[in-house]
Amino acid sequence: MSTDYQQAREALGVRLRELRLSSPHGRLTGTQLAKLLGWAQPKVSKLENGKQTATPEDLRSWAVATGQPDACDELLARLRGFESHIRSWRRQLASGHKPVQDTHLAEHTSATVFRGWESSMIMGILQTPDYARHIFLRYAGLQQSPRDTEEAVRSRIKRQEALYDPTKRFHLIMWEAALRALVCPPAVLAAQLDRLAGAVGLDTVELGVIPFSASLKIPPATAFWMYDDTRVIVETWHSELWIEDAPSVSTYLRTWKTLRESAVYGADAQRIISTARQALRPA
Incomplete structure (x- = not known):
């Protein structure tokens, strides 16, 4: 592309x-x-x-x-x-979501250390097919782009093979709100949270959750993804921002490290995921 x-x-x-x-x-x-x-x-x-x-x-x-x-x-x-360049969604999605997913798949193939921050939904690298399907459908509606949903889902899921590559490391942080946002039916979110809980045990993944009750040094704002601490991708409503100049990348790395100070890991993260999962059960 x-x-x-x-x-x-x-x-x-x-x-x-x-x-x-x-x-x-x-x-x-x-x-x-x-x-x-x-x-x-x-x-x-x-x-x-x-x-x-x-x-x-x-x-x-x-x-x-x-x-x-x-x-x-x-x-x-x-x-x-x-x-620091802008890739407009209008241009990127002219042929649907799959080409965009394929671009990210290529980036995942070449990089070895990943850092991610997400405040509003489960990260793509950890999404179930059903959850990803609902995300793609909602964004296709918003961007009025072609609906190549199943092809996009397959590309996103293929990216997850990197989670089982012992040469790669994923350092991921999510806000508790991402675990509770009903961007899909409750049953789909429940299965997604079960999948997320399983990811905590992977030796290639360090998964942190920032609780609603945590003291925050900075607001839990825009999501971003870092490759090898040399490139940052930030998604906005109208475009993706790909950032490679060293001073800006350093700013995002400091942001990630600051957010990490408010996150919990291991059993504490599991408890927050479990609490969000239990909240989906009918009374």
Whole structure:
């Protein structure tokens, strides 16, 4: 799927190529530029074709080597523009939810350490098929997108295979409200809570719950997901925000760690899940 992020990276590559070809010292080949920079030639090709994300130092070196140092500020502005980039739901969901789920599946395949915070529903990585089905149907209605519900459910459930990969670790926190939100029929939520209780025992999962009664250092606001502490994905009503610039990622990591201080784990988390489960039983 062509994303806003990839399109921005390709546009930067086009601009880099323009600078190489318009060097005041004479038109440079990729090989010549690579030699000037002390790089392997494939790196020049990858940057120009949007196959690799440039670092700020890459851009500064490129501008100087092509004899156009004044272009450096422009290049850095372009980079900042897509280090934190918006992927609109309108564009992403044009073909349904499955392509979005497949994108996240690919991210889960390549990363090893995950941190997540969710305040309003059970995290996708821990959802049952029935629960996920209701979530997709509700969002398809909201976004007026194609209903490829079963395909999206299968992709989301496939992502959960990572929970059983001993090389991966999931550090997850949810607010108690996420355990009680009736975004599906009570029977579906009951089964979901049973599934959640089982996840507490997985050796790859550290599952924390912030009780309603907990003292909070910060409000339990927007949900987010972190990959290897280098990328953050935040969902809003109109888009996904993919964040990769180090200062912003550090802010989310501090946020996660601050929320963690209010969470309970192990048997205490099990008790909160069990209490929410019991509240669903008919009087």
